[in-house]
Amino acid sequence: MTSLRGRPGARSTIPRTHVVIIGAGLMGAAVGRELKRRRPDLAVTLLERAIPGAEASAAAAGILGAQAEPEGPGPLLDLALASRSRWSAFARALLQETGVDVGYRACGVLEVAFTDDAVQRLATRAHWMRLAGLAHHTLDRQEARQRQADVAAMVRGALWLPDDGAVDPRVLVPTVVAAARAAGVAVRSGCIVAGLEVGEGRVRAVQLDGPDGSCECVQADHVVVAAGAWTDLVPGLPACRTPVTPVRGQLARLRPPRPVTDCVLKAGAHYLVPRADGTLIVGATTEHVGWQRGVTDAGLAHLLAGACSLVPALADATVLEHWSGLRPHAGDGLPLLGPHAGIAGLHLASGLYRNGILLAPIAAEIVAAGVLGTAPPLADPAWLPGPASGLVQRRKTA
Numbered sequence: 001m002t003s004l005r006g007r008p009g010a011r012s013t014i015p016r017t018h019v020v021i022i023g024a025g026l027m028g029a030a031v032g033r034e035l036k037r038r039r040p041d042l043a044v045t046l047l048e049r050a051i052p053g054a055e056a057s058a059a060a061a062g063i064l065g066a067q068a069e070p071e072g073p074g075p076l077l078d079l080a081l082a083s084r085s086r087w088s089a090f091a092r093a094l095l096q097e098t099g100v101d102v103g104y105r106a107c108g109v110l111e112v113a114f115t116d117d118a119v120q121r122l123a124t125r126a127h128w129m130r131l132a133g134l135a136h137h138t139l140d141r142q143e144a145r146q147r148q149a150d151v152a153a154m155v156r157g158a159l160w161l162p163d164d165g166a167v168d169p170r171v172l173v174p175t176v177v178a179a180a181r182a183a184g185v186a187v188r189s190g191c192i193v194a195g196l197e198v199g200e201g202r203v204r205a206v207q208l209d210g211p212d213g214s215c216e217c218v219q220a221d222h223v224v225v226a227a228g229a230w231t232d233l234v235p236g237l238p239a240c241r242t243p244v245t246p247v248r249g250q251l252a253r254l255r256p257p258r259p260v261t262d263c264v265l266k267a268g269a270h271y272l273v274p275r276a277d278g279t280l281i282v283g284a285t286t287e288h289v290g291w292q293r294g295v296t297d298a299g300l301a302h303l304l305a306g307a308c309s310l311v312p313a314l315a316d317a318t319v320l321e322h323w324s325g326l327r328p329h330a331g332d333g334l335p336l337l338g339p340h341a342g343i344a345g346l347h348l349a350s351g352l353y354r355n356g357i358l359l360a361p362i363a364a365e366i367v368a369a370g371v372l373g374t375a376p377p378l379a380d381p382a383w384l385p386g387p388a389s390g391l392v393q394r395r396k397t398a
């Protein structure tokens with residue numbers, strides 16, 4: 001064997017490990033940024049078929065509802081609390097890396113109840129939050145209106161969650177993409193992933209179809225699938241723990257006649273999120289309509305009725321915008337995060353459903369740790385992509 005050491009002009013040609021991420025939504029960009037922050041020597045490529053960040057991530061309301069969203073203790077609450085505790089540092093780091101303030105605010109969420117049943121549901125939620133030692137305040141009708149004077153007079157009670165917050169995804173998502181670029185991630189748009197190449201049980205490459213009919217094969221040591229609602233459509237992706245399907249959500253932006261809330265207001269599926277410019281985001285519908293991305297009159301009527309029942313003064317608001325997005329819904333309600341058990345080098349960062357904005361910091365850390373082979377900050381088999389260990393076992397022994 002000939003040693004290269006000391007030979008004039010000789011250069012080491014050890015190829016850099018190449019990580020390819022499919023999908024440049026918030027998840028793909030956050031994972032790419034995290035990988036380059038930890039290991040600047042990695043080559044990381046983010047492949048996007050259309051415009052980076054233009055799908056579910058840009059459509060979101062931006063509630064950071066770590067307590068407001070989970071139904072009770074369990075893996076989702078664990079992830080949500082861990083992510084919320086990272087949000088302040090995440091926003092500060094993005095400011096340093098890009099000069100952009102993404103407008104993170106721990107403004108609190110006020111969950112309000114208008115019926116006896118809803119009061120009972122809030123009491124149940126307060127109970128598990130008390131057991132979990134989480135900050136919360138149960139408010140009676142008068143206290144709820146003292147907290148937010150414009151809440152409808154027929155309010156029966158409320159739950160105040162002071163540690164939850166909000167961020168504006170329209171500022172956040174391009175900022176995370178910019179931070180990924182600044183860290184050295186190569187972002188390529190117009191790349192439709194046409195297949196995954198697997199050999200001897202590990203991922204080898206990603207095949208691309210160009211818009212002009214051209215084909216390209218991108219060698220990869222690791223592939224992270226972060227394709228949102230389209231995850232199951234990535235050609236060649238093997239079975240995961242659970243399918244990911246699209247769930248449409250419609251939102252509207254209003255200009256209220258005057259400021260009506262300084263925190264997130266929520267009643268059941270309806271919510272209001274104040275933005276720094278004085279406008280108000282009204283959400284959201286939950287519709288199982290496949291890949292239909294359009295907005296509907298019925299959807300807008302539903303949003304406005306919900307908004308006015310929460311805050312009657314909004315009857316005089318102006319509707320500025322109405323849009324929709326497709327949430328990536330995992331069948332069992334938990335995201336798919338980390339290495340796939342069946343194929344070495346394949347990782348999932350998907351199924352974030354209603355909480356992808358909230359969960360971005362912790363999800364990015366978990367997935368990056370899986371790629372780098374380091375210990376994740378939080379581990380639970382419940383959110384591993386699978387497939388179920390029984391399936392892998394059967395396949396191995398077949």
Ligand SMILES: Cc1cc2nc3c(=O)[nH]c(=O)nc-3n(C[C@H](O)[C@H](O)[C@H](O)COP(=O)(O)OP(=O)(O)OC[C@H]3O[C@@H](n4cnc5c(N)ncnc54)[C@H](O)[C@@H]3O)c2cc1C
Binds near residue numbers: 065
């Ligand atoms: C109406 C609505 C309100 C929401 N509100 C909140 C909220 O208040 N708080 C919260 O935390 N979360 C909220 N969410 C959820 C959050 O938006 C999502 O969980 C999150 O944005 C998912 O991010 P993602 O990167 O996985 O998906 P996406 O942002 O959808 O990105 C996936 C990307 O992959 C690309 N892609 C797909 N297939 C391929 C392929 N084959 N090749 C190349 N590229 C591909 C797509 O073009 C897309 O850019 C909301 C979602 C919606 C729709």
